[in-house]
Amino acid sequence: MLRPIPCSIMRGGTSKGLYFLAEDLPSDSAKRDALLLNLMGSPDERQIDGLGGAHPLTSKVAIVSPSTREDADVDYLFLQVVVDKAEVSDAQNCGNILAGVGPFAIEQGMVGANDDTTDVRIHMLNTGSNAIARVQTPNGRVNYAGKAAIDGVPGSAAPILIDFLDVAGSSCGALFPTGNAQDMINNVAVSCIDNGMPVVLLNAASFGLSGAESPAELEANLELKEQIEAIRLEAGKRMNLGDVSKKTVPKMSLISPALHGGVVNTRTFIPHRVHDAIGVLGSVSVATACVLKGTVACDLLKQEFADGSIEIAVEHPTGQFIVEMDVAGSADIRQFTVKRAALLRTARMLMRGEAMASIS
Numbered sequence: 001m002l003r004p005i006p007c008s009i010m011r012g013g014t015s016k017g018l019y020f021l022a023e024d025l026p027s028d029s030a031k032r033d034a035l036l037l038n039l040m041g042s043p044d045e046r047q048i049d050g051l052g053g054a055h056p057l058t059s060k061v062a063i064v065s066p067s068t069r070e071d072a073d074v075d076y077l078f079l080q081v082v083v084d085k086a087e088v089s090d091a092q093n094c095g096n097i098l099a100g101v102g103p104f105a106i107e108q109g110m111v112g113a114n115d116d117t118t119d120v121r122i123h124m125l126n127t128g129s130n131a132i133a134r135v136q137t138p139n140g141r142v143n144y145a146g147k148a149a150i151d152g153v154p155g156s157a158a159p160i161l162i163d164f165l166d167v168a169g170s171s172c173g174a175l176f177p178t179g180n181a182q183d184m185i186n187n188v189a190v191s192c193i194d195n196g197m198p199v200v201l202l203n204a205a206s207f208g209l210s211g212a213e214s215p216a217e218l219e220a221n222l223e224l225k226e227q228i229e230a231i232r233l234e235a236g237k238r239m240n241l242g243d244v245s246k247k248t249v250p251k252m253s254l255i256s257p258a259l260h261g262g263v264v265n266t267r268t269f270i271p272h273r274v275h276d277a278i279g280v281l282g283s284v285s286v287a288t289a290c291v292l293k294g295t296v297a298c299d300l301l302k303q304e305f306a307d308g309s310i311e312i313a314v315e316h317p318t319g320q321f322i323v324e325m326d327v328a329g330s331a332d333i334r335q336f337t338v339k340r341a342a343l344l345r346t347a348r349m350l351m352r353g354e355a356m357a358s359i360s
Contacts, residue, residue, distance in 0.1 A: 004354035005039065008104060009051065010062075013096030013345040014152035014277045014318075016053060017060030018355065019104045022077075025063060033079075033088040036061055039355050040081045047083060051355060056248075056273050059083050062097050064105055072123035072130055074105045080248050091247045092171065092197060093126045095280020099160050099345035102133035103142045107349065113137040127170035129196070134161040144348045151319020152277035157346035164284065164341045167196035171249065177239040181294030181333050185231045185238075191295040192239050195288040195338060197281035198250035200235045201296045202228075204267065211256020211265050215274035215317055218254075218267055228252050228269055244271075251282050255297055262313035262320045264290055264297060278316040284341045287312035287323040291330050305330060 008019040018039065026032045037043070040059055041050020052059040061079040069075075078094040081087075102120035105111045111120050118137040123130050136143040136158045146158030168175040172194040182191050191201040204211035207224055218224065232252050236244030244250065252269040259265050266286060268275040278286070289297040290312055291305045307328045314321045324342045329335035 001359055002356040003359050005357055007355040008352040009350045010100035010104060011348045011350060012098065012100035013150065013280055014057065015060055015094065015096035016058045017062055017097050018051060019062045019064065019100060021108060022063050022065035035357055036079065036081055036088055037086055038357050042081055043084050043086045045084050052081065052083060054083060056080065056083060056270055060094060060097050062101055064101055066110055067123050069123050071121065073111050073121045074101065075123045075125050076101045077125040087246065089248045090126055092249045093124050093281055096345065098122065098131060099162065100347040102135040102160060103347055103349065106135060106137065106142050113140040115140055129167045129170045130165045132163045148344060148346050150346055153346065157348055160345050160347055162343060162345055164196055167341065168338055169194050170196060171198050172239045172241060175336065176333050181292060182296055185234050188231060189296055190231065190235065191289050191297065192235055193285045193289050195285045197279060197285050198239055198241060199282055199285040200232065200250050200252050201255055201286065201289050202252065203296055203300055204254040204256040209254065211254060211267060212259060213267065215276055218274045232271055251279065253282065253286055255300060258315050260315055260320065262315040264301060265315040267317065277318050278314060278321055280343065280345065283314045283321040284323055286314050287325060288338060291327055292333060292336055293331055294333065
């Protein structure tokens with residue numbers, strides 16, 4: 001027997017996922033997760049019997065509801081549906097899927113549209129932090145067409161500017177949860193940072209890598225993956241995340257000198273597949289580490305950044321991500337603050353209708 005569930009499929013940034021109104025899903029989290037696994041077709045490497053795209057970047061869910069907070073219009077819960085396991089994780093935010101939340105909320109009538117642009121104030125339930133998405137709404141309708149291009153997505157679309165507010169330490173309790181700009185784990189220098197996404201930065205050279213390797217090459221390197229995972233498990237404990245063996249955080253970002261005119265080059269384990277680009281909030285955490293003295297990134301770059309408004313171009317396998325930040329106190333991790341972090345994304349509505357769930 002099949003049960004219809006109202007649903008939209010949207011591309012948000014370099015990810016794709018299912019978007020739901022909270023009222024259309026079970027309030028019980030166990031029942032909700034079972035339903036989402038069924039809709040996505042997990043666990044199965046191809047997700048052949050569901051709507052998932054057989055990759056972590058295309059097996060994502062956004063659940064949106066009206067916010068009860070005075071400083072937000074909508075609440076957004078992100079869920080990562082694991083492709084080959086019967087697991088659904090709420091342990092992280094997703095800034096790419098976030099890019100579709102503003103348009104989705106307007107399309108659903110949750111936020112009234114202005115005649116030019118509409119700011120949607122979004123409370124991210126995963127971490128309790130807020131973001132503001134500026135959506136183009138000429139004549140009161142969401143516009144998806146435009147000339148903004150982001151690396152990792154073909155063509156162009158309307159720009160969506162996202163401002164992140166107070167995301168430092170949103171998952172781990174502190175920007176540098178270990179209390180250090182740099183730590184040694186398994187004889188490898190690392191920087192553990194959380195500016196919206198828990199990330200562990202490692203110099204690619206520490207593993208005999210150039211940093212130019214493709215995601216496929218890195219995924220095929222079983223010895224490397226074992227080393228990275230061992231460090232991740234220990235870092236999770238030190239970052240106040242506990243046992244992360246079944247969690248999707250922290251992300252592990254190999255950094256190396258920029259290859260194409262950016263500030264730093266990255267290859268990111270998310271945590272077991274290698275990202276074809278880099279996550280939105282992951283790039284914010286990497287960019288933050290580049291600015292602060294004493295981190296693995298700072299040692300690699302040997303470049304100083306003045307306090308104030310700066311742009312950090314974070315390179316990834318399919319291009320680069322430009323993060324705009326207003327920072328102060330970059331000389332000392334005890335005084336460092338990020339006043340603002342912003343970046344440009346795009347989104348597109350791909351389908352809206354009903355997803356069919358199999359129920360016994």
